[in-house]
Amino acid sequence: METTRSGFLNDEGPRVKFCSRCGCRIPVTSPYELCKECMKKELFPKVKEFINENYDVNEMMISQEFGIDRSIVHEWVTEGHLEYRKRLEF
Numbered sequence: 001m002e003t004t005r006s007g008f009l010n011d012e013g014p015r016v017k018f019c020s021r022c023g024c025r026i027p028v029t030s031p032y033e034l035c036k037e038c039m040k041k042e043l044f045p046k047v048k049e050f051i052n053e054n055y056d057v058n059e060m061m062i063s064q065e066f067g068i069d070r071s072i073v074h075e076w077v078t079e080g081h082l083e084y085r086k087r088l089e090f
Helices: 036-053 059-066 070-078
Strands: none
Touching: 036 059, 036 070, 059 070
């Protein structure tokens, strides 16, 4: 009887993936090389600056500009770390 290995296994056992900055484990399915905390430290200031410099941006635009998942941007907004710039009305 031949057994097949699931996609999360390799010849040495379960595949694991580590953050390239801090070394903590991240999901194998993550398309990123950084954990959420390191990503926040690296990208958050750039995203915040982008929002401050541009009117009428949304999560999708930020996601495309920085190549990150929209859910990460949404998380930063809902946690109160980011706030969209409001256009001043005269």
